[in-house]
Amino acid sequence: MEIKQLDNKYIANTYHRADLLLEKGKGSLLYDEKGKEYIDLGSGIAVNIFGIADEEWENAVSHQLKQIQHASNYYYTQPQAKLAELLCKKTGMKKVFFGNSGAEANEAAIKAARKYGSDKYGKDRNIIITLVNSFHGRTIATLAATGQDDFHHDFGPFPEGFVYADANDSEALVKIVDENDGKICAIMFELIQGEGGVNVLSEQFTKTIADICSKKDILMVCDEVQTGNGRTGKLYCYMNYGLKPDIFTTAKGLGGGLPISATVFGEKTENVLTAGTHGSTFGGNPVCAAGAFSILSRLNEDVFEGVKLRSNYIIDELSPLDTVESVDGLGLMLGIKPKKDLSKVVEACKEKGVIVLTAKDKLRLLPALNIPMEQLKKAIEIIKEALI
Numbered sequence: 001m002e003i004k005q006l007d008n009k010y011i012a013n014t015y016h017r018a019d020l021l022l023e024k025g026k027g028s029l030l031y032d033e034k035g036k037e038y039i040d041l042g043s044g045i046a047v048n049i050f051g052i053a054d055e056e057w058e059n060a061v062s063h064q065l066k067q068i069q070h071a072s073n074y075y076y077t078q079p080q081a082k083l084a085e086l087l088c089k090k091t092g093m094k095k096v097f098f099g100n101s102g103a104e105a106n107e108a109a110i111k112a113a114r115k116y117g118s119d120k121y122g123k124d125r126n127i128i129i130t131l132v133n134s135f136h137g138r139t140i141a142t143l144a145a146t147g148q149d150d151f152h153h154d155f156g157p158f159p160e161g162f163v164y165a166d167a168n169d170s171e172a173l174v175k176i177v178d179e180n181d182g183k184i185c186a187i188m189f190e191l192i193q194g195e196g197g198v199n200v201l202s203e204q205f206t207k208t209i210a211d212i213c214s215k216k217d218i219l220m221v222c223d224e225v226q227t228g229n230g231r232t233g234k235l236y237c238y239m240n241y242g243l244k245p246d247i248f249t250t251a252k253g254l255g256g257g258l259p260i261s262a263t264v265f266g267e268k269t270e271n272v273l274t275a276g277t278h279g280s281t282f283g284g285n286p287v288c289a290a291g292a293f294s295i296l297s298r299l300n301e302d303v304f305e306g307v308k309l310r311s312n313y314i315i316d317e318l319s320p321l322d323t324v325e326s327v328d329g330l331g332l333m334l335g336i337k338p339k340k341d342l343s344k345v346v347e348a349c350k351e352k353g354v355i356v357l358t359a360k361d362k363l364r365l366l367p368a369l370n371i372p373m374e375q376l377k378k379a380i381e382i383i384k385e386a387l388i
């Protein structure tokens, strides 16, 4: 049977797959089974940070593969310890819990936030404020944290203790905090809502969050699953805002294409999770950790400058167009609202050899951070045509 038919027959119908079978790639170029070439502006949803088959990453991964592929967390392994040290050194944070996905990283953050509240103030301090339009994952708890009703049909009952606040409405947030005084353990948010439509939090709103958190000993939890690892022109997006989260989570780009996530703890939270309170069989897998180390060790100012350069190019080219309603986002996490029907734009891009993503009513671009300028220019010309 043909691959597409096999897939449709035997794989649970959870994805709206595009009619595209990807076979291989190199850097920011992808090829389907007929050899047709595509310029990739999605990087597997912000995952392939340095594109497909990046040589240094490939070497690090295959080297580790020949040493030991898995050991369980009963034992020490080198790549995990080295990666945790690097994450802490680059961020000033104190400790790391490794998982395998964004949802798992957020699940660990939710558990740690609740335990912090409970240890210090008693078990009634368990409410986590999240934002309307947020996306925090697909497990039952992270779905509950996700402030989008669309995701909540059919799967209840959900765990209690999540209250949703409108993004960028400081007054409303203050009101919610007052109404639940003494019961809130954390405020969890994405600085740029990805799945929610590439919505950027205002600096003023994040200042309000920071202010509330420091005054009331409420934990600031930044979900950097999508915004992290250089994507927005800094190592983590909170650094653009001058924030100091108590916990941040990251996944997608961290492993450069392998499944690994990190829940990263600061001074207040580094010792909240204790032996036996949390765990993961695969979490911090040596091969994934070696891949992540290779990525993280190369995310430096040069890369961030490159991100800003590419970002400015895209914004300068697309935002003045009559066919474009708006361009939002930061760095290489950009949302373009077309005047034309979105699905037609995506289809036209695919037809002409460019892979793009969507988020709500926007075209979403999440290219590799090192996409060659020539390929990016070619892709933007194709998008311009597709927007007409």
Ligand SMILES: *Cc1c(COP(=O)(O)O)cnc(C)c1O
Pocket: 100, 101, 102, 103, 104, 106, 135, 136, 137, 138, 190, 194, 195, 223, 224, 225, 226, 227, 251, 252
């Ligand atoms: C993708 C995403 C998640 C979920 O990550 P998975 O690896 O799919 O579990 C959580 N939060 C944000 C902000 C994301 O973009």
